[in-house]
Amino acid sequence: MTDAPASSSRPALALLPYQRRWLLDRSRFKIGMFARQTGKTFTTTLEIVDDCFRAMAEGRRARWVILSRGERQAREAMEEGVRRHAAAYGVALEALDYPWEGTSHRALEAVMPGGSRITALPANPDTARGFSANVFLDEFAFHRDAAEIWKALFPVVSAGWKLRVTSTPNGKGNKFHELVTGDDPAWSRHRVDIHQAVADGLPRDVAQLRAGLNDPDAWAQEYELQWLDEASAWLPWALITDAEHADAGRPELYQGGPCFVGNDIARHRHLWVAWVWERVGDVLWTREVVELAGASFAEQDSALDRIMARYRVSRLAMDRTGMGEKPVEDAARRYGAARVEGVHLSGSRPLDIATAAKAAFERRALRIPEEAAAIRADLHALRKVTGPTGHPRIVTPEQGGTHADRAWAALLGIAAASDGGQEAAGVTVAPPVRRGWRAW
Secondary structure, three states, X not given: OEEOOOOOOOOOOEEOHHHHHXXXXXXXXXXXXXXXXXXXXXXXXXXXXXHHHHHHHOOOOOEEEEEEXXXXXXXXXXXXXXXXXXXXXXXXXXXXXXXXXOOOOEEEEEEOOOOOXXXXXXXXXXXXXXXXXXXXXXXXXXXXXXXXXXXXXXXHXXXXXXXXXXXXXXXXXXXXXXXXXXXXXXXXXXXXXXXXXXXXXXOOOHHHHHHHHOOHHHHHHHOOOOOOOOOOEOOOHHHHHHHEEXXXXXXXXXXXXXXXXXXXXXXXXXEEEEEEEEEEOOEEEEEEEEEEEOXXXXXXXXXXXXXXHHOEEEEEEEEOOHHHHHHHHHHHHHHOOOOEEEEOOOOOHHHHXXXXXXXXXXXXXXXXXXOOHHHHHHHHHOEEEEOOOOOEEEXXXXXXXXXXXXXXXXXXXXXXXXXXXXXXXXXXXXXXXXXXXXXX
16 A cells, blocks of 8 residues: 655545545546445545645635435545545534525535535435536436436536546446546546456455355446446346435335335245335335345245234235245235235236336336345346247346346335235334434
8 A cells, every 4th residue: 555645734644556546636527437345435535635625725715516326425425535534634624514505405514724615415406506616426327317417517617627526337328438438538537446456455355255246247347347238138227226215225214104015935046035115105115125045934924924014015916936826825814815916927927017117117106225236236137038939028047146036026016006906904003214314
């Protein structure tokens, strides 16, 4: 490891060579494609704090805005990046937390001595306009409405401000892919895959990481920075990313509304998965995803009993293909035949279910857990192919040994919601809990 440039008044921070190259690149427009967990946000927030420190020393003010994919990531950029670097520089910060004008979002802001300011916001077209500042787009390939954010943002930096863009890849066809693969000489481009990072001294066991992830496509994209072909993917990365939300997959946020459960059944080789959707207005929110590996039928029944007691389940759709016949019959006896549907995933039914789910993704009527690599990989694993008779069908090639079990549980739940179903009565549920912002 090497040290970042330091003067007598500035503390040294240990940086790896690729981080040092990124930090010392003073280009006005700079874009970096980095593997997961290689410190792209850490290094860019260091550049931001360093720029504000220089401005303070020179008697002027610097202005930076960080646009992150969500509120949680914006907070992490401020707490794990800006605050940590400011402490290393010996600079006291004034921390502010306030509503961002004209939006439903909150801004986190750090004010440095001398008046330099750093503001972190969740990225969307509304937060990307209305200010003049240097801008850092953090994990830009995963921003919802990235094209619209770009159109709203670029006029902001047109008056000489700097722009920093970092991300891991998220498939082709998005603005990040366009910027990285373009040939505009105005951009300085950096690329650091996991192998380069380790060669530069990042302490990671590559073989262990690859084995732990156990997904060739996810490894190729998120660690080796390969652009995966979207041609045959039923759900492109952009649709999956647009559905992700920090509040999805959190049972404590259940609001007591009608729920729909999809259950993909397995005993040994694949996962048993139950996916709980709650209908809130016109949107289906993921409330919980339960996964069991190698569980006995009794353990599976117990997990399903807990779900049916915890939520007001209107419809439970279960895969009755093959070994699913008995679990479906047992569930119908326990919960009532009107609430339980056994679905044969054969013939044209998988395509029908997948088509309805894709339409819901396209309408942005779904919310799924954020940064859940296994869920993302399963959803993206669905492929549309032409069968021997010339008819289209949906297939699920093996991905890390899971056979897209999570995806089919999700799709079965969406199908259950599309089919309607009577709301369950007499089920006691926990009161809704809503998350509030803490002073950062």
